[in-house]
Amino acid sequence: MAITIEIDHAKTRARAAAAAGLPVVPQSVSGRIRRLKWGILMLTLSIYYVTPFLRWDRGDNAPHQAVLLDFANGRLYAFFVEIWPQDLYLVTGLLVLASTVLILTNALAGRLWCGFACPQTVWTDLFLLVERRIDGDRRQRLKSIGAPLTIKRAVRIVAKHSAWLLISLATGGTLIFYFTDAPALVRGIASGNVSANALTWIVVFTATTYGLAGFAREQVCTFMCPWPRLQGAIWDPEAYTVNYRDYRGEQRTSAKKAAELRLQGKPAGDCVDCGQCVAVCPIGIDIREGPNFACINCGLCVDACDGVMSKLGRPRGLIDYESWKNIERGRRSEAPVNRLVRPKTIGLTAACLALAGTITLAFATKTTATLSVEHDRDPVAVRLSDGSLRNAYTVKLLNKSSNPHAYILSVTGVDARLAIIGHDATAPIEVAPDGSESLRVTLTAPAAAQGDVLFTARDETGATVLSARDRFVDR
Incomplete structure (x- = not known):
């Protein structure tokens, strides 16, 4: 069965108010x-x-x-x-x-x-x-x-x-x-x-x-x-939204007229067309007209209708949280089916759990300091007069904690001498709280060499070890 979901708010507001240009009250x-x-x-x-x-x-x-x-x-x-x-x-x-x-x-x-x-x-x-x-x-x-x-x-x-x-x-x-x-x-x-x-x-x-x-x-x-x-793309007829059970409510007539029709063995709906569902709606729509994109699913019309049904001695639920599929099943006098658990909701739940797990792991493994290394591009390597080979790097230490830290920088991977321009390579590097230090670092190898280099920075406690990998090249 084709479903037309109304999105023109003006057509579904209380008609008298809309005609008079009044706000929704x-x-x-x-x-x-x-x-x-x-x-x-x-x-x-x-x-x-x-x-x-x-x-x-x-x-x-x-x-x-x-x-x-x-x-x-x-x-x-x-x-x-x-x-x-x-x-x-x-x-x-x-x-x-x-x-x-x-x-x-x-x-x-x-x-x-x-x-x-x-x-x-x-x-x-x-x-x-x-x-x-x-x-x-x-x-x-x-x-x-x-x-x-x-x-x-x-x-x-x-x-x-x-x-x-x-x-x-x-x-x-x-x-x-x-x-x-x-x-x-x-x-x-x-x-x-x-x-x-x-x-x-x-x-x-x-x-x-x-x-x-x-x-x-x-x-x-x-x-x-x-x-x-966005409802046009993700509206789901199996979702439990506010809906009007028209198969029970129609044809609408007064309580007195409905009683007379039933005494005569004729069908009569439970809806007495009191308009309470429209009067309490903060959007001003009539939920009895079918699914509407303007409906915010607040359920106030459910309370209003249940109150009227209670006064009339009729069962609640004429308007209720119900899936549109069950409304269609009700029209065919079929029993309602709960399909909250279905492939779509299972897949979305799995996606939520996977995202939550990934984010939790990322937060748990997030460090309060980082080390980054950038190799000089021009030139990438320099041959010195004694035949040794030198590569230069920019090393940046970032301290994201609220306390100062001191780091000792070291390298492994190639047989090369570490030098920090303007700083003793063996002395700790002080990094202020919420601060960073950018260093010019050179590695000098006695002969031609090529391979990966692992830069390591260890703080004064030894508990924090930062590392970054780069490359030592000979040309």
Whole structure:
């Protein structure tokens, strides 16, 4: 059976609101999914606002903020992990892993991230909570649209936008805390001693939060976010997404009319066309029209429908997390089949585990120092007057730890004398914390020789041994 998935948001919004050009004004709803969303909202906001103030002892020469994006010094810190610019391949790996996990989640339950943990969803829910507390629920807010401006309404408008701006300011300010020492910046803001650069970015992020969560809302999820457009490539009919069991709900009729039809032995659907599923939807779509790319899979329509079914004494699940394949099976009066475990999800899970294992191994074997060697290109070898042969190299020692280290440099592989220009070859080479030393090194062989050369640098403790391989050539 061919499936057309609607992506034109304007066609699937509540028709009256769309015709009048009104914004989507979702109604509040209670239920198990709404309670889960409140729990996730509290958890994610707590993590976001608290994390910059967590401390992590890294020694005297390193910052003690647990999570810090120190772009000025080229460092990313996350608790015990420290990433240098040379380690950005690890960040790339983490991004690839996150994308693969997102695709796996989509194969299991559609846009679950969008509906529960996406920052746009979380802050929009928070702004809507403030709006309901001040302006009332959906009916009161719809009445206020276009209503004459009274003192009472003006006070509400000022109170609502003031609360939104305070939340936006806290959000924008907290984001800046991830890029600098949070307690120090708080003290600077309190005393008025803060840089113009920090203030500019706080204003930018505050305005962004205020605009996206306060006004753009469903437009971000439908038009600005690229994820809905990717659904055409990765939409899976076996994924457990929010769907309407039309084989049970149709034909729609009132509860009284349905009872009369059933007494007469005629079919009648469970859907009473109350519109609650549309009223509570933060995107403003009608899930009964079939799969829709704009649906963020938040499940609020499930709570709304379950509440109506409960009042009517009918079983829940008219709208539920269900695979589209099972909807089609239901139309044929077949039993539902759970296919969460299938080749696609097995392959994606294996890919996630392989990526996670590789990244973990890379982090575990990552060193706090590196040694690199570059052979001179012109000339690659020099014949001295006594007949000996000399090759020159640039050796670079990089110390990525917060403590100074001293290294002894040695070579093996060819019978050649090591010399460090401007430095005693037998003396330790001091490298400052978060610093590097570049050395001009020569190898002189008494006769023609050719072969691999292994450069080794050992620190003063003997625990760290760095090595790099190059070539000694005779021409």
